[in-house]
Each structure stands twice: as C-alpha cells, then as structure tokens.
Amino acid sequence: MLSEELKPKSVTRFSGHAETTTGTDPYYTMDLLRFTTAGSVDDGKSTLIGRLLYDSKAIFEDQLEAVERASHNRGDTYVDLALLTDGLRAEREQGITIDVAYRYFATPKRKFIIADTPGHIQYTRNMVTGASTAELAIVLIDARKGVVTQSKRHGFIASLLEIPHILVAVNKMDLVDFSEEVYERIVSEYSEFATKLSIQDLTFIPISALQGDNVVHKSERTPWYDGPTLLHHLENVNIGASRNLVDFRFPVQLVVRPHQDFRGFAGQIVSGTISPGEEIVVLPSGKSSRVRAIHAYTEEVQEAVEGDSVMITLEDEIDISRGDMIVRKNNLPQVGNQLECTICWMAEEPLNPQGSYILQQGTHQVRAMVTELNYRIDVNTLHRESVHTLELNEIGRVKLTTTQPLYFDPYKLNRNTGSFVLIDPYTNVTMAAGMIRRRSRTLDEVIQNQPDRRKSENVVWESTEISREMREERNGHRAAVLWFTGLSGSGKSTVARRLEKRLFSQGVQTTYLDGDNVRHGLNGDLGFSPVDRKENIRRVAEVARLAFDHGTLTICTFISPFNTDREFARSLLPIDRFIEIYVKCDLEVLKRRDPKGLYAKALSGEILEFTGISSPYEEPSNPEIVVETDVQNVDEIVEHIVDELTRRGLLSI
Amino acid sequence: MSSYFRSHLKQLESEALYVMREVASQFERPVLLFSGGKDSIVMAHLAHRAFYPGKVPFPLLHVDTGHNFAETLEYRDWLVKDLDLRLIVRYVQDSIDQGRAVEEEGPNPMRNGLQTITLLDALAEFKFEAAMGGARRDEEKARAKERFFSHRDRFGQWDPKNQRPELWNLYNGRKNTSEHFRIFPLSNWTEMDVWQYIALNRIDIPILYFSHRREVVKRDGMLLANCPYITLMPGESVENKVVRFRTIGDMTCTGAVESTASTMDEVIQEIATARVTERGTRADDKRSEAAMEDRKKQGYF
Numbered sequence: 001m002l003s004e005e006l007k008p009k010s011v012t013r014f015s016g017h018a019e020t021t022t023g024t025d026p027y028y029t030m031d032l033l034r035f036t037t038a039g040s041v042d043d044g045k046s047t048l049i050g051r052l053l054y055d056s057k058a059i060f061e062d063q064l065e066a067v068e069r070a071s072h073n074r075g076d077t078y079v080d081l082a083l084l085t086d087g088l089r090a091e092r093e094q095g096i097t098i099d100v101a102y103r104y105f106a107t108p109k110r111k112f113i114i115a116d117t118p119g120h121i122q123y124t125r126n127m128v129t130g131a132s133t134a135e136l137a138i139v140l141i142d143a144r145k146g147v148v149t150q151s152k153r154h155g156f157i158a159s160l161l162e163i164p165h166i167l168v169a170v171n172k173m174d175l176v177d178f179s180e181e182v183y184e185r186i187v188s189e190y191s192e193f194a195t196k197l198s199i200q201d202l203t204f205i206p207i208s209a210l211q212g213d214n215v216v217h218k219s220e221r222t223p224w225y226d227g228p229t230l231l232h233h234l235e236n237v238n239i240g241a242s243r244n245l246v247d248f249r250f251p252v253q254l255v256v257r258p259h260q261d262f263r264g265f266a267g268q269i270v271s272g273t274i275s276p277g278e279e280i281v282v283l284p285s286g287k288s289s290r291v292r293a294i295h296a297y298t299e300e301v302q303e304a305v306e307g308d309s310v311m312i313t314l315e316d317e318i319d320i321s322r323g324d325m326i327v328r329k330n331n332l333p334q335v336g337n338q339l340e341c342t343i344c345w346m347a348e349e350p351l352n353p354q355g356s357y358i359l360q361q362g363t364h365q366v367r368a369m370v371t372e373l374n375y376r377i378d379v380n381t382l383h384r385e386s387v388h389t390l391e392l393n394e395i396g397r398v399k400l401t402t403t404q405p406l407y408f409d410p411y412k413l414n415r416n417t418g419s420f421v422l423i424d425p426y427t428n429v430t431m432a433a434g435m436i437r438r439r440s441r442t443l444d445e446v447i448q449n450q451p452d453r454r455k456s457e458n459v460v461w462e463s464t465e466i467s468r469e470m471r472e473e474r475n476g477h478r479a480a481v482l483w484f485t486g487l488s489g490s491g492k493s494t495v496a497r498r499l500e501k502r503l504f505s506q507g508v509q510t511t512y513l514d515g516d517n518v519r520h521g522l523n524g525d526l527g528f529s530p531v532d533r534k535e536n537i538r539r540v541a542e543v544a545r546l547a548f549d550h551g552t553l554t555i556c557t558f559i560s561p562f563n564t565d566r567e568f569a570r571s572l573l574p575i576d577r578f579i580e581i582y583v584k585c586d587l588e589v590l591k592r593r594d595p596k597g598l599y600a601k602a603l604s605g606e607i608l609e610f611t612g613i614s615s616p617y618e619e620p621s622n623p624e625i626v627v628e629t630d631v632q633n634v635d636e637i638v639e640h641i642v643d644e645l646t647r648r649g650l651l652s653i
Numbered sequence: 654m655s656s657y658f659r660s661h662l663k664q665l666e667s668e669a670l671y672v673m674r675e676v677a678s679q680f681e682r683p684v685l686l687f688s689g690g691k692d693s694i695v696m697a698h699l700a701h702r703a704f705y706p707g708k709v710p711f712p713l714l715h716v717d718t719g720h721n722f723a724e725t726l727e728y729r730d731w732l733v734k735d736l737d738l739r740l741i742v743r744y745v746q747d748s749i750d751q752g753r754a755v756e757e758e759g760p761n762p763m764r765n766g767l768q769t770i771t772l773l774d775a776l777a778e779f780k781f782e783a784a785m786g787g788a789r790r791d792e793e794k795a796r797a798k799e800r801f802f803s804h805r806d807r808f809g810q811w812d813p814k815n816q817r818p819e820l821w822n823l824y825n826g827r828k829n830t831s832e833h834f835r836i837f838p839l840s841n842w843t844e845m846d847v848w849q850y851i852a853l854n855r856i857d858i859p860i861l862y863f864s865h866r867r868e869v870v871k872r873d874g875m876l877l878a879n880c881p882y883i884t885l886m887p888g889e890s891v892e893n894k895v896v897r898f899r900t901i902g903d904m905t906c907t908g909a910v911e912s913t914a915s916t917m918d919e920v921i922q923e924i925a926t927a928r929v930t931e932r933g934t935r936a937d938d939k940r941s942e943a944a945m946e947d948r949k950k951q952g953y954f
C-alpha cells in the first residue's frame with residue numbers, strides 16, 4: 001500500500017476517532033445468530049418476522065410506507081406487517097412465498113440473519129436450504145390448531161439438519177384467551193413427539209405475533225408464563241453449540257504464490273483450531289509438515305479458529321492444490337468411497353438411479369453414483385418406504401459410491417465436512433443436498449490401503465504435464481493392464497466385471513475395455529478374419545496403453561487367440577505392468593454351456609471362423625495368472641486375482 | 654469472553670473472503686464491478702485481503718456514466734494504485750455515441766438504465782463469466798431471495814425460477830459456455846455492517862460521505878447536487894447546504910441528506926437513528942415499486 005503522503009486528502013479520508021475503536025464499540029462485541037423460521041401457511045410467520053424487524057427498527061419509514069401503499073392497494077383496512085417480508089412480485093400476487101428469503105436485524109447484542117422458509121406443503125427443499133446454515137429454528141404453531149403434521153415435519157427437518165436449538169413459538173395466543181391450558185397441551189404433545197428426534201435444546205414460548213405479546217416485550221396477559229420473551233431468547237441462546245472446535249479441517253481453496261519465497265494456502269477453517277508449529281498432514285497425498293505461519297491479511301496470528309478465512313504457510317515445500325484438505329496429524333477424518341447418506345432431492349427431475357452426478361464437498365468435486373436407494377422417509381409420519389427413485393422435496397437414505405475416496409466426518413460431528421450437494425453434470429444444476437452418516441462397511445476395508453500412501457515423498461512433479469506417476473500417487477495405486485484372454489464363453493467378462501466392481505469399491509481407478517463393446521464403436525469396421533482380428537487387438541492395445549498412461553488399472557477382455565497379437569499388446573507396456581490372465585475352460589464344457597448358442601451355430605457352420613471350432617486358439621505360453629472357470633467359482637477367482645495384484649504391489653503405492 | 658468469540662463483522666468478512674476465493678478458483682475470467690460507492694470500496698478491500706500477499710487475480714470494471722462525482726473518479730484512481738488493482742473503464746457515453754444506447758429526455762436524464770447496456774457489452778467484450786457486485790440482500794425486498802452465486806442465462810437474464818439452491822457453504826459455479834454468474838459476496842451485510850466494517854478497519858472513503866458544504870437543488874423531496882447534468886426547473890433554485898451522501902451513484906440521482914456528521918462515529922450514529930433506507934435517497938428506485946425486480950430481470954445488478 002502507498003504511503004500516507006500520496007493519499008489525495010482532498011477526496012478521501014478516514015474520519016474515525018482512534019480512541020473509540022478500541023474494544024468497547026458494539027461492533028466488536030456483537031455476535032451473529034443465523035436462524036430459520038418455519039410454519040404452515042397462515043400460522044403467522046410473516047407477521048412474526050415483520051414484528052421482529054419493526055420492533056428492532058430494521059424497518060425504515062420508506063419501507064413501511066411502501067407496505068402501507070401495498071396494503072391499501074389490496075384493499076386491506078390494516079397495515080399488514082407480513083408484507084414487509086414478501087419478495088418477488090409474482091409471489092406477492094399469489095399471496096405466498098415460494099423461496100428462501102433472507103432478512104436481517106440487529107440488537108446491540110447480536111446481529112440476526114433469518115432464513116425465512118415458506119411453510120407450504122411441498123417446500124421441504126426450501127426448509128432444508130434454510131436449515132443448512134441455521135443454529136436455531138423457530139417452529140410456529142397456531143394455538144387454535146395445535147400440533148399439526150407440518151409442525152412435526154419442521155421439527156424433523158431441523159433435527160435432520162442438526163440444528164441444535166429449536167424454539168416452538170405458540171402463536172395467536174390472543175385468539176385462545178391466553179389460555180395456559182391450551183399452551184400446556186401443545187407443549188406436552190410436541191415434547192412427546194420430539195423425543196423421537198435428536199434435538200439438543202427445545203424451548204416453548206407463548207406469543208401473539210400480531211399484538212406483540214412475549215415477542216419483544218413481556219406480556220401482562222400470560223402471568224402463568226415466566227420464561228423469556230422470544231427476542232430475549234434469540235439474544236441469549238448459546239451459539240457455540242454447532243461449532244466443532246476440536247477437529248481441525250482446512251479444505252484448500254486456492255494456492256497463493258506471489259513469489260518464490262511465499263506459498264500460501266488460502267481457505268476457511270471449517271472446524272477446529274490451528275496454531276503455528278503444529279504438525280499437519282495433507283490429504284490425499286499424506287505428506288506432512290508443520291504450520292509455519294497463519295496469515296490474516298498483513299498480520300500473522302497465533303491461533304485461527306473455526307470459521308476464519310486465513311492463509312496458511314508450511315515449513316516444507318509440498319505440493320498442495322485446491323480440493324486437498326489439511327488436517328492435524330493426530331486427528332484424521334474418515335475416508336471412504338462408499339458412503340451412507342441422507343439426501344434431499346431438490347430438482348424437478350427425479351433421481352436417476354443409473355446416473356452419475358458430480359458431488360461437491362467443500363472445495364472438492366468428484367463423480368458419484370447412487371448405488372443403493374435404501375428407503376424414502378415420509379417427512380410427515382417419519383415412516384420408511386421403499387422406492388425406486390426420489391422426487392422433488394423427498395428425503396431418502398442412500399448409499400453413494402464415489403470415483404475417488406472422500407475425506408469426511410459424519411455430519412453429526414461436522415456440518416461442513418459431512419455435507420455435500422449433487423450436481424447434474426450436463427445441466428450443472430444442483431440436484432440434491434446430502435449429509436454423510438457414515439462410511440458403509442464392507443470386507444474390503446481390511447485391504448484398504450490408505451495409510452500406505454504416506455510413504456512416497458519423492459515424486460517428481462513436472463510443471464508442464466501430469467505424469468502417470470502423479471496420477472498413481474493421487475489414485476493410491478499403480479497403473480497396469482490386465483489382459484484377459486480365453487475362448488468365447490469361458491467367463492472372461494464375468495470375472496472381469498466382478499473384479500472391476502471389487503476394485504472400484506476399494507477406490508481403484510479402473511477402465512474396462514470389452515471385446516463386444518469395442519466392436520460396436522471403435523472397431524465397428526472390422527470383421528473376424530485374421531487380418532481384422534490383428535487390427536482389432538492392435539487398436540485396443542493402444543487404447544489400453546493410453547488408459548494406462550492416465551493411471552488407471554485397465555481391464556481388457558478379448559478372446560485374442562494369437563500369441564503374436566498378445567505379445568504386441570505386452571510390448572507397449574513396462575515389463576511388470578502387463579498382466580496376462582488366461583481364463584481357461586474345457587472346450588467340451590463350453591460347448592455344453594453355450595449360453596449364447598454361439599458354439600451350436602459355429603458347429604453347424606452358421607458362424608465362420610469361430611475360435612476353438614473353425615479358427616485356432618493359441619494357449620498363452622507364459623501368462624502371469626491362470627484361472628479355471630470350470631473348477632473355481634467366480635468369487636474364488638476374483639480373490640485369487642486380487643491377491644496376485646496385491647502381491648505384485650499394484651494395488652498400493 | 655472466550656478467545657473463540659467471533660464478532661459478526663469477522664464472520665461476515667470471513668464469508669466474503671471465502672466467496673471471493675471460490676470465484677477466483679471456479680471461474681476463469683471473473684471481474685469485480687466497481688461503482689465508486691462504499692459497498693464496492695469494501696469489496697475492493699476484501700479482494701485485497703483475500704489474496705494478500707498475492708495480487709488480486711481479477712480486474713475491476715467501472716462503468717462510467719459520465720455523471721460521476723469528480724471526487725469518485727479521483728478516489729477510484731487512487732484506490733486502484735493503493736491496492737495495486739487492475740482497472741478497466743467503459744463509458745456509457747461511448748454506448749450512446751455508437752447508437753447502442755439512447756439518452757433519456759427531461760430535466761435530469763438518468764443513465765442508470767443505459768449503464769446496463771454498457772455493462773453487458775463490457776462483459777461480452779472481455780468474456781467475463783462471473784461479475785462480482787456489492788449488492789446486499791437488505792437493500793431491497795426483491796433481493797432478499799438472491800443467491801450468492803446468481804445464475805444468468807446466455808442473454809444475461811435472471812430467471813427467478815432457475816436459481817440453484819445454496820446450502821451450507823457450497824457454491825455451485827458450474828456452467829455451460831456463454832452462461833454467466835453475478836456474484837454477491839456482501840449478500841449478508843446490512844448498511845450498518847458496511848459502515849462498521851469501514852470504521853473498524855479504518856478504510857479511507859471519499860469525503861462525499863462526510864458532511865460538507867455544497868450547492869444543492871431540491872427536487873422530488875431529494876437534495877441533488879447542483880451539476881451540469883441537471884437543468885433547473887421553474888421554481889427550483891440552487892441552495893447552499895451542509896450535507897453528506899449515504900450512497901454514491903450518479904450525480905443526477907443520488908440525493909444528499911442534510912447532516913453535520915463529519916466523523917465516522919457520527920456517521921454511524923446517524924445511520925443508527927435514520928428512519929429511511931439509503932435507497933430512499935435514490936431517485937432511480939422511486940420510479941416504481943417493483944423497479945428493482947424489473948431491472949434485475951434485464952440484467953441490472
């Protein structure tokens with residue numbers, strides 16, 4: 001920044017009093033509460049918000065005039081405070097609000113951000129959105145109607161999103177003569193229901209939003225109520241409750257490198273605290289270092305906590321990029337690529353159970369598929385129902401599989417590392433919001449080899465391109481080509497498919513090239529003559545090499561009957577990275593099995609040049625792995641192959 | 654007070670820095686729109702903070718209506734040097750000269766509407782795909798539902814039905830070519846927050862915001878600065894008053910308030926007791942109740 005003398009005094013200045021900006025000003029000591037409001041239509045939500053804004057002077061005269069004008073235009077005889085919070089014109093005309101609206105007011109103690117979510121029956125989506133950042137939820141209940149289905153739904157969503165405080169405002173007490181009995185009945189009914197949910201703190205307050213009782217000022221008309229007013233509660237509720245100050249998690253947003261000597265990692269600490277000198281580890285690379293300094297603009301601070309946007313520098317020069325997470329060495333998040341989650345569907349287009357989505361978690365994006373849809377939760381009854389898809393505003397429990405392992409904490413423990421959205425990769429629309437419950441447990445965990453990743457410190461990073469080694473490093477395993485050869489129907493594809501699924505679930509990056517599939521596209525122009533067969537194999541071998549160069553475990557299933565062709569494929573790859581797997585099966589068994597009826601056709605001469613019948617199959621002379629599908633079952637074979645790959649060190653780094 | 658206490662200003666700042674860093678990471682060609690008002694001044698400072706000691710990785714774009722206060726322009730040029738920013742200026746006058754825009758008629762022709770044309774042209778010229786603005790949700794009812802990342806279609810249009818839900822701190826800036834985003838890092842700030850932030854961080858602001866003596870013309874209940882861009886109507890006269898501005902836009906539509914607040918603390922005091930919104934001093938908003946919403950649909954901020 002420039003020196004003081006250069007400042008054009010004629011046009012700019014700071015005119016504060018130095019002595020008054022030293023700690024006693026309210027803007028040093030005010031904190032912030034984000035809360036959400038939910039209620040069925042006409043329970044008085046807008047009136048309540050209007051009153052809070054009005055009584056706290058967040059409403060200005062010109063806004064009030066506008067509302068008076070609008071009320072008048074509608075032919076109302078009173079000024080409808082609810083209009084203060086109505087947004088878009090279309091909605092105003094319909095008389096309902098259909099999207100989350102944010103409102104602001106402040107008292108000398110606190111600033112408040114209200115996520116005002118319409119209580120309309122189909123707007124679960126909005127309630128979830130508003131709840132995602134809230135620390136408190138106000139659930140409105142009309143005293144005359146008592147606890148209705150929707151009051152329960154609001155409580156459920158609040159607890160699902162882990163909002164620590166729920167405040168049930170029993171409204172329109174003026175219409176039930178401020179009856180203690182009516183109030184108590186609602187309190188006991190709702191408390192009873194709430195035992196089914198996980199709610200840390202449940203408070204009830206009897207109010208009249210319209211007349212102001214117990215909103216800002218204590219009401220004379222509820223002598224039997226000795227609790228706080230609604231505003232008093234909002235001002236005093238403990239707002240640390242949803243902060244996780246234990247588990248340090250720092251998703252890197254971007255790397256700032258103004259010159260050779262400075263390499264800062266910018267981001268927001270989403271949980272925990274950190275200080276200079278602490279030992280950290282970077283995920284997924286597993287490299288460790290110590291915090292050299294924490295920069296908050298021009299200052300270096302001795303501690304940074306949850307919520308702070310800072311820039312961290314490290315003692316050692318290690319490669320870190322956006323999407324990586326810096327954590328404490330002794331406090332690691334969980335890792336997995338199969339996750340049990342609760343998701344809320346937010347788009348018109350329903351969940352496509354076969355589809356793949358982009359999962360955004362913090363600053364990290366990966367591909368994800370819903371591999372199981374366990375059940376849908378009826379938000380009104382809390383019943384579980386089995387379904388085939390999820391539609392707009394539906395909440396369900398699913399299992400997600402991601403292409404790369406995700407570092408996370410269960411949502412219950414960490415609202416930031418445990419949450420995500422699903423994005424449609426074509427339209428880029430946000431389709432769903434999700435909360436990770438836990439990693440789904442499988443036998444594979446035993447072989448999970450995440451810790452191994454920490455070993456290699458000496459990867460050569462090239463500035464111009466991403467090498468295969470770098471990809472392997474990130475993937476956590478080596479690249480290789482698994483070449484399945486064998487007669488038609490011997491079981492190559494069955495084994496390969498099962499193997500791939502198994503490897504995928506273990507976090508292995510795989511590519512699958514199948515004989516039949518390539519003949520539809522890439523090799524659609526080729527027949528089965530020896531020349532064409534040779535060209536067929538040549539092309540797929542080249543494709544396999546490309547995939548290999550991109551760090552994947554590439555699985556190829558081709559009859560590939562000729563030694564020379566298989567040797568050609570082998571020649572394209574490093575010596576220990578081409579794994580020939582001979583899938584052996586007795587020809588007589590195959591003729592008997594003949595699932596596609598091909599052998600029969602070949603024997604009758606309907607198909608010419610059929611391997612094993614009218615065209616030779618040269619057995620591999622020295623395959624890395626031999627499996628026999630007529631004597632072993634598929635699972636045994638897959639285990640055998642996985643063991644062999646592990647033994648060869650291909651499944652780890 | 655616990656050492657983990659975080660004031661509301663700290664939280665708002667942290668959120669804005671996070672959003673700006675997301676913008677810098679998720680988009681190839683972002684830009685920060687600079688109007689000369691206090692919100693965009695705060696934005697420029699936040700950008701400086703977000704990337705310091707690195708340079709701010711995106712330029713500032715100022716659409717100069719030709720009706721700016723001279724102080725605004727001088728301040729702008731100083732700020733850009735002070736924070737080492739890159740500035741692009743595009744002129745409404747050029748759009749008029751090229752026939753892209755047509756000047757309003759009347760005693761105080763406003764260039765606010767025309768500004769949109771110049772802005773959209775500039776966005777297209779530089780292929781900016783994410784334009785950050787200093788708009789806040791508390792400014793106007795139509796903004797209460799605005800997203801941090803506000804999606805615009807190929808024509809720069811805003812479709813209320815086509816906005817993506819925003820949950821937690823997850824901002825989805827994915828887009829197809831030729832779509833773009835308007836981004837509002839100060840969404841959750843109120844006018845008071847902006848002033849307090851300026852005070853707390855001792856940010857220099859144009860003297861227009863502090864009380865000073867100036868020639869003004871009273872029109873439609875507002876005090877407009879006397880300048881070459883407005884024509885006196887019968888019965889109007891130039892008065893000399895002690896005033897200050899709550900917002901700074903074009904001279905033709907920014908109303909001054911009579912005030913003796915000459916220090917930051919006095920300004921904050923005055924805001925705290927003010928009974929009209931800052932937009933109440935803007936002639937452009939008074940034109941119609943749903944004015945803002947209509948302009949937003951056309952691509953205005």
Ligand SMILES: Nc1nc2c(ncn2[C@@H]2O[C@H](COP(=O)(O)OP(=O)(O)O)[C@@H](O)[C@H]2O)c(=O)[nH]1
Nearest residue numbers: 041042043044045046047082171172208209210
């Ligand atoms: N008597 C009485 N009427 C109320 C109270 N709160 C709201 N209302 C009225 O109930 C109606 C619906 O209120 P509104 O705030 O629009 O409900 P929303 O749909 O939940 O936003 C309006 O006519 C209000 O004036 C209250 O405490 N007492």
